[in-house]
Amino acid sequence: MSRHTGIDAAFLVVALATAAPFVLPFAGIATGPGGEELRLYVGNLSKLGFLACAAVMSSRAAARFEPDNPMRPVWRVMAAGLFAFVVGELVLVTYQVLWRLPSPFPSLADAFFVVAYPFLLAALVRAISAYAETGYPIGTRRERVGTAVAVGVATALVGYPVLRPVLDVPAAPLAMVLNVAYPVLDLAVLVPVIILLRIAVRFRGGEVWKVWAGLLAGFLLMTFADVLFAYFTATGKESLDQLVDATYILSYAALARGALGQYKLLRD
Amino acid sequence: MAKTKDALDTIIRMLSPYLGETMARAAALAHCQKLGIAVDGNEITREQLDALLRKLAQGMNIFVGREKAAAVVGEINAAMAARGAA
Numbered sequence: 001m002s003r004h005t006g007i008d009a010a011f012l013v014v015a016l017a018t019a020a021p022f023v024l025p026f027a028g029i030a031t032g033p034g035g036e037e038l039r040l041y042v043g044n045l046s047k048l049g050f051l052a053c054a055a056v057m058s059s060r061a062a063a064r065f066e067p068d069n070p071m072r073p074v075w076r077v078m079a080a081g082l083f084a085f086v087v088g089e090l091v092l093v094t095y096q097v098l099w100r101l102p103s104p105f106p107s108l109a110d111a112f113f114v115v116a117y118p119f120l121l122a123a124l125v126r127a128i129s130a131y132a133e134t135g136y137p138i139g140t141r142r143e144r145v146g147t148a149v150a151v152g153v154a155t156a157l158v159g160y161p162v163l164r165p166v167l168d169v170p171a172a173p174l175a176m177v178l179n180v181a182y183p184v185l186d187l188a189v190l191v192p193v194i195i196l197l198r199i200a201v202r203f204r205g206g207e208v209w210k211v212w213a214g215l216l217a218g219f220l221l222m223t224f225a226d227v228l229f230a231y232f233t234a235t236g237k238e239s240l241d242q243l244v245d246a247t248y249i250l251s252y253a254a255l256a257r258g259a260l261g262q263y264k265l266l267r268d
Numbered sequence: 269m270a271k272t273k274d275a276l277d278t279i280i281r282m283l284s285p286y287l288g289e290t291m292a293r294a295a296a297l298a299h300c301q302k303l304g305i306a307v308d309g310n311e312i313t314r315e316q317l318d319a320l321l322r323k324l325a326q327g328m329n330i331f332v333g334r335e336k337a338a339a340v341v342g343e344i345n346a347a348m349a350a351r352g353a354a
Contacts, residue, residue, distance in 0.1 A: 064333060065333055066329075066333065066334050069329060069330065069333065069334070070330060071330050071331070130330055131330075133330060134326075134327035134328075134330050134331075135295075135299070135323060135326060135327050136287075136291060136294070136295040136298070136327045137291075137294045137295060137298045202288070202290060202291050202294070203287055203288045203290075203291045204288050204290065205284065205288035205289055205290065206284060206285060206286050206287045206288035206289075206291065206292070207285060207286050208286055208287055208288070208291075208331045208332075209288055211331075265286075265331070265332050265336075266332060266333045266336065
């Protein structure tokens with residue numbers, strides 16, 4: 001087993017093990033009286049750990065690229081967005097693990113989560129330009145514009161019926177804004193993610209593919225989790241929130257794997 | 269001078285761990301076309317090979333950094349030399 005394959009396997013095992021306590025009850029496997037406590041610690045700390053890993057590795061990867069390399073700003077801005085996520089997650093951990101309180105919504109954490117999105121969006125859009133600068137056959141600009149339009153239309157068509165119940169539920173103005181903002185921001189991020197996925201898939205089988213497959217899978221899962229969260233909250237199916245937690249854990253693990261992959265690709 | 273097919277096979281084999289075989293092949297062939305290197309031709313000159321490797325390395329820089337891209341080009345040259353000596 002190569003070192004890279006070993007890292008993949010380790011990430012997969014840890015991600016699945018930390019997501020398992022959230023999924024097992026749906027499979028009819030009781031987690032016992034300690035299950036809630038286990039989920040509290042495992043959920044919060046694994047999310048924080050994976051996000052911190054993703055942020056630190058992105059920052060270190062950025063530092064390793066030459067100053068004139070177009071990927072340097074990509075990873076630097078990505079790191080800024082991920083660090084904002086880390087601070088947001090830290091706020092949630094403080095409420096839930098340290099103070100043993102349910103985290104309020106909205107809270108200070110949401111300020112950091114919302115601030116992260118412009119950075120992540122900018123990093124992904126800049127990554128598309130960087131790919132184009134390689135001179136490799138990654139498809140035409142026309143194809144990329146076509147993909148952007150198609151994804152934009154598809155997300156609008158899917159997003160409206162899913163988000164409609166969110167608008168119908170009475171909520172405080174800020175909570176309402178955030179309930180809509182998260183999925184909308186995610187769907188905006190989805191446009192460059194799908195374009196990058198179409199480009200990156202041409203690199204399958206190589207280390208470059210693993211880096212971007214991890215990152216893009218992370219963003220796809222994050223979108224899925226945010227939309228599910230908004231939908232379950234609006235339709236009163238909060239009992240399904242554990243599925244959302246499991247999806248966030250897998251999302252952050254994938255982001256961490258991608259960022260670590262880029263760092264190792266530069267270092268080794 | 270090396271056989272064009274041998275040179276391309278070596279380049280694709282060395283780039284595949286990073287770019288994947290599909291992209292390694294597509295990038296090599298695309299740059300051959302841009303540089304006017306006949307892929308079905310018999311032999312590739314040293315100048316053509318250097319130009320091709322320079323173009324491929326410029327793209328690799330973006331994913332793996334300049335240092336590593338230069339190292340990969342060095343490995344390709346060493347493999348080509350070993351093949352030529354064999």
